[in-house]
Amino acid sequence: MDSNQAKQHNLLGSEAASERTLYPYVTGSSVVAIKYKDGILMAADMGGSYGSTLRYKSVERVKPIGKHSILGASGEISDFQEILRSLDELILYDNMWDDGNSLGPKEVHSYLTRMMYNRRNKFNPLWNSLILGGVKNGQKYLGMVSMIGVNFEDNHVATGFGNHLARPILRDEWHENLSFEDGVKLLEKCMRVLLYRDRSAVNKLQIAKITEEGVTISQPYALKTFWGFAAFENPTVGAEGSW
Amino acid sequence: MDLIKADLNAPHSMGTTIIGVTYNGGVVLGADSRTSTGVYVANRASDKITQLTDNVYVCRSGSAADSQIVSDYVRYFLHQHTIQLGQPATVKVAANLVRLIAYSNKNMLQTGLIVGGWDKYEGGKIYGIPLGGTIIEQPFAIGGSGSSYLYGFFDQAWKEGMTKDEAEQLVVKAVSLAIARDGASGGVVRTVIINSEGVTRNFYPGDKLPLWHEELEPQNSLLDILNSTIPEPMHI
Numbered sequence: 001m002d003s004n005q006a007k008q009h010n011l012l013g014s015e016a017a018s019e020r021t022l023y024p025y026v027t028g029s030s031v032v033a034i035k036y037k038d039g040i041l042m043a044a045d046m047g048g049s050y051g052s053t054l055r056y057k058s059v060e061r062v063k064p065i066g067k068h069s070i071l072g073a074s075g076e077i078s079d080f081q082e083i084l085r086s087l088d089e090l091i092l093y094d095n096m097w098d099d100g101n102s103l104g105p106k107e108v109h110s111y112l113t114r115m116m117y118n119r120r121n122k123f124n125p126l127w128n129s130l131i132l133g134g135v136k137n138g139q140k141y142l143g144m145v146s147m148i149g150v151n152f153e154d155n156h157v158a159t160g161f162g163n164h165l166a167r168p169i170l171r172d173e174w175h176e177n178l179s180f181e182d183g184v185k186l187l188e189k190c191m192r193v194l195l196y197r198d199r200s201a202v203n204k205l206q207i208a209k210i211t212e213e214g215v216t217i218s219q220p221y222a223l224k225t226f227w228g229f230a231a232f233e234n235p236t237v238g239a240e241g242s243w
Numbered sequence: 244m245d246l247i248k249a250d251l252n253a254p255h256s257m258g259t260t261i262i263g264v265t266y267n268g269g270v271v272l273g274a275d276s277r278t279s280t281g282v283y284v285a286n287r288a289s290d291k292i293t294q295l296t297d298n299v300y301v302c303r304s305g306s307a308a309d310s311q312i313v314s315d316y317v318r319y320f321l322h323q324h325t326i327q328l329g330q331p332a333t334v335k336v337a338a339n340l341v342r343l344i345a346y347s348n349k350n351m352l353q354t355g356l357i358v359g360g361w362d363k364y365e366g367g368k369i370y371g372i373p374l375g376g377t378i379i380e381q382p383f384a385i386g387g388s389g390s391s392y393l394y395g396f397f398d399q400a401w402k403e404g405m406t407k408d409e410a411e412q413l414v415v416k417a418v419s420l421a422i423a424r425d426g427a428s429g430g431v432v433r434t435v436i437i438n439s440e441g442v443t444r445n446f447y448p449g450d451k452l453p454l455w456h457e458e459l460e461p462q463n464s465l466l467d468i469l470n471s472t473i474p475e476p477m478h479i
Contacts, residue, residue, distance in 0.1 A: 078342075
């Protein structure tokens with residue numbers, strides 16, 4: 001019987017080999033996003049870590065998707081790049097209908113959720129946490145999908161360490177109808193804390209804005225940090241050997 | 244929410260030092276020449292800079308078998324692509340083909356690659372493709388186990404807009420520094436320069452490389468030292 005030998009030998013991965021959960025190699029750190037008066041603001045640093053080495057420092061982790069959304073990702077960068085290819089195809093086919101409709105953030109979020117959850121069910125996840133934000137017809141939308149397919153929408157979301165460090169700040173200080181300036185300051189406060197306290201953070205970030213008018217992704221920039229506490233200068237006075 | 248296993252499962256180091264650097268006019272690729280099986284040096288003069296097309300080369304690191312088979316497949320596809328396109332393939336296309344194979348087979352492959360070349364549309368370009376199949380365009384790229392010792396060096400020594408000779412000297416110096424400290428790197432330094440004029444291969448034998456800290460000038464024999472006219476104290 002030849003059915004036992006019906007293995008497919010193709011270059012694009014062997015389907016016969018058991019695909020199991022892998023581990024990530026080049027990873028992006030947190031992404032933080034909030035709703036504000038005119039739309040969504042999303043911030044991510046440009047780091048791609050390789051284990052504990054901060055290997056790549058110019059990785060763009062926030063990208064526009066179609067006319068109405070932006071996608072930010074943390075986790076394995078190669079999987080994020082593959083997701084971008086899939087979404088590119090999705091948007092292309094949507095445009096080819098040429099019917100005046102275009103996929104909005106809700107739809108893209110739903111598509112991503114299905115993609116992530118189905119991969120999780122096959123024990124072969126895309127190792128990313130995704131944040132999808134956008135505005136369509138005046139409606140703001142901000143959602144998140146994790147690598148196991150958990151998804152939800154909220155007024156403010158974060159991935160990775162951002163969940164622990166940024167969200168408490170946002171819970172306290174976020175309010176409806178933030179201005180652009182206040183929104184940026186709030187995100188920068190979160191990103192600064194992440195820079196202080198997350199080992200995989202890198203001081204080079206981009207903030208993306210999406211409104212009904214369109215998408216703007218800022219040029220890369222770095223944040224100033226503050227170290228001028230008296231306690232920092234001589235922390236072990238009176239307790240030599242401590243830290 | 245996030246299963247952060249990155250630190251617990253840090254990638255295995257890969258024997259080799261490979262470098263790719265852009266300069267104004269093209270790229271310089273460089274590599275050491277040591278292939279090891281465990282602690283034995285199986286080949287002390289390997290050529291890790293492999294041709295994909297007339298104008299695109301790839302530096303291979305990690306598993307020798309994996310990197311060779313990937314570059315063989317990519318060379319095969321690029322050859323067909325060039326015939327169909329009617330003109331030389333671009334560096335971007337070559338790099339994306341490498342990415343396709345690296346990403347699709349991420350569970351099985353253990354190879355990090357640096358694709359570099361010159362085409363008439365974008366000029367000199369370098370693409371890094373580490374473990375996992377991420378593709379990242381960079382002004383310069385370093386890879387392999389020896390690269391760990393070069394992050395600081397390049398942070399300090401890399402400058403935008405170098406000349407061809409400056410770029411090549413930087414690459415040779417860097418590979419030589421990595422060889423000095425990485426047991427999995429050694430032998431000779433090979434460089435390949437690719438620009439609009441074509442491809443130049445250079446060879447820097449181990450005994451022609453600069454000496455670093457605690458390294459001594461090689462001698463033919465102790466006897467030469469003892470017999471030299473001016474008695475020298477023995478150097479430790």
